[in-house]
Amino acid sequence: MDDPDRYRLLMMGYIDDELALDERREFVARCFEDEALARELAEQLRIARLAASVRFREPSDAEYERAIRGVVHRCARQIGAALMLLGALSLGGLSLLWFARTSMPLEWKLATAAVLTGFLVYAGAELQARRRVLRLDRYQGVSR
């Protein structure tokens, strides 16, 4: 298929990352054969990157980014997050200690421990699988 308009359309799709795998392969293969098309693609990609770099930012976005980059803001966030994590770990530890010392019959303790441990193991496995999927999730880069 040697329709120049078709390759121009495919180029638009390629730049916007909208091509299906077979269309993408066809277009890339064509670029290797057609030097003029490859040059045009390079130029279009350069323009697209330039346009992205000078994209208008809403004043609230710019102000928010400026605020969260500030030293005080970053410190406050990190201290807050660290305190929350430490507090949660302490609460977890104290709860376990209380659970071990409580006068609950042993069989009840074992059953409760099995439920909690089972949930943690199950959730851990689920979260691990989710993390692998998220690495491949190209929609996380969408802004708005």
Added chain:
Amino acid sequence: MILLATTDAIPNRRVVRTIGLVTGTVTRSTDLRSRARAMIKSWLGGEIEEYTKTVAEVREQALDRLRDQAREHGANAVLAVRLTSIELSRRAAELVAYGTAVVLAGEDDAAPRD
């Protein structure tokens, strides 16, 4: 490339085959940290960027799935595209994109005008 249009027809393009309904459905949620940030931000009002981002992700993914389904059916366009939200969970954004998959003739093959 699959052309998406909210209109029932494209000027100067003739529908040579109607394939039928195609859909793209997505449900996505925000992560726990973003949800906490969103909750705190909502105390003072204004835009909640975390949710805006999730809605944008859902929109793009639903439209991509719509395109994929149209492509699988041999269409080159989807007409009368609509987006509609449903609510299964308060913590997730759910969206259905649907439309009519068609095969459009090239501009040169358009029916002559009166």
